[in-house]
Amino acid sequence: xxxxxxxxxxxxxxxxxxxxxxxxxxxxxxxxxxxxxxxxxxxxxxxxxxxxxxxxxxxxxxxxxxxxxxxxxxxxxxxxxxxxxxxxxxxxxxxxxxxxxxxxxxxxxxxxxxxxxxxxxxxxxxxxxxxxxxxxxxxxxxxxxxxxxxxxxxxxxxxxxxxxxxxxxxxxxxxxxxxxxxxxxxxxxxxxxxxxxxxxxxxxxxxxxxxxxxxxxxxxxxxxxxxxxxxxxxxxxxxxxxxxxxxxxxxxxxxxxxxxxxxxxxxxxxxxxxxxxxxxxxxxxxxxxxxxxxxxxxxxx
Ligand code: EPU
Numbered sequence: 015x016x017x018x019x020x021x022x023x024x025x026x027x028x029x030x031x032x033x034x035x036x037x038x039x040x041x042x043x044x045x046x047x048x049x050x051x052x053x054x055x056x057x058x059x060x061x062x063x064x065x066x067x068x069x070x071x072x073x074x075x076x077x078x079x080x081x082x083x084x085x086x087x088x089x090x091x092x093x094x095x096x097x098x099x100x101x102x103x104x105x106x107x108x109x110x111x112x113x114x115x116x117x118x119x120x121x122x123x124x125x126x127x128x129x130x131x132x133x134x135x136x137x138x139x140x141x142x143x144x145x146x147x148x149x150x151x152x153x154x155x156x157x158x159x160x161x162x163x164x165x166x167x168x169x170x171x172x173x174x175x176x177x178x179x180x181x182x183x184x185x186x187x188x189x190x191x192x193x194x195x196x197x198x199x200x201x202x203x204x205x206x207x208x209x210x211x212x213x214x215x216x217x218x219x220x221x222x223x224x225x226x227x228x229x230x231x232x233x234x235x236x237x238x239x240x241x242x243x244x245x246x247x248x249x250x251x252x253x254x255x256x257x258x259x260x261x262x263x264x265x266x267x268x269x270x271x272x273x274x275x276x277x278x279x280x281x282x283x284x285x286x287x288x289x290x291x292x293x294x295x296x297x298x299x300x301x302x303x304x305x306x307x308x309x310x311x312x313x314x315x
Pocket of ligand 1: 157240
């Protein structure tokens with residue numbers, strides 16, 4: 015979608031940088047996604063006004079974070095994407111509290127805190143994506159979930175049109191799910207982390223990295239796990255048992271390393287990936303009687 019000149023000029027006045035016709039395949043870890051205008055929001059304070067302008071002008075929009083857990087449709091997209099600035103996002107530590115901008119890289123935040131002897135999040139080290147995306151999904155790995163450490167979240171609430179601060183206790187963090195509204199925009203978080211010597215944290219980080227390298231296709235284009243694990247079960251194990259590793263639709267393939275990772279081996283389209291997801295879901299449903307739920311977020315047009 016192209017933004018016309020008049021709203022574009024007003025957005026510029028509000029400190030927004032406009033990048034026309036950006037292929038979102040370059041902004042997602044899957045390497046899939048159509049083309050649209052991208053708006054970079056340089057100033058948090060102007061977000062409510064930017065959002066009002068987009069609403070008044072009836073310009074459909076979506077927020078894209080790190081792009082590591084999203085599957086975006088092909089072709090010209092019927093909405094623009096908004097992006098928080100990712101260069102030099104703020105991070106600071108005060109005692110056991112860490113204050114981090116949502117645009118920060120999740121792994122970068124874990125390392126930043128570790129160097130200041132704050133631990134607890136070792137399991138999250140190899141999870142790709144932004145802090146904002148991790149908050150929204152309650153990202154987790156190797157027994158750690160980010161939600162356990164959240165004390166405050168500063169966000170833009172589309173329902174009120176205002177910047178607000180939520181207390182950690184007022185947010186529900188479940189398995190890969192939170193009580194944030196779909197149109198809430200994460201801006202900053204305050205975490206409370208246990209003190210731990212850097213050396214100890216580093217040792218745990220190494221163990222997690224090794225486990226991950228041994229079991230996940232880290233050097234291929236993917237969005238991490240495609241399905242959530244069903245209660246008490248493992249999506250990866252079921253798909254593996256069905257002999258579907260290496261199964262392909264076009265350039266979308268079930269990883270031969272971890273069956274719940276679907277990789278883009280060259281130039282997969284969103285349509286390829288969706289067909290692969292549907293085929294695998296159906297095979298699991300027929301054999302195990304389990305309806306797998308997507309973990310990856312599909313941006314339907
Ligand atoms: N397994 C197989 N074959 C496979 C993959 C897994 O038999 O192809 C078996 C493993 O041997 C193991 C079990 O299934 O016994 C579970 O596998 P794994 O330890 O790899 O964990 P997972 O449940 O598949 C979850 C998260 C990952 C996270 C890892 C490590 C979900 C959907 N996935 O995977 O998160 O990295 O645990 O904690 O909860 C993600 O969220 O995108 C993600 C990758």
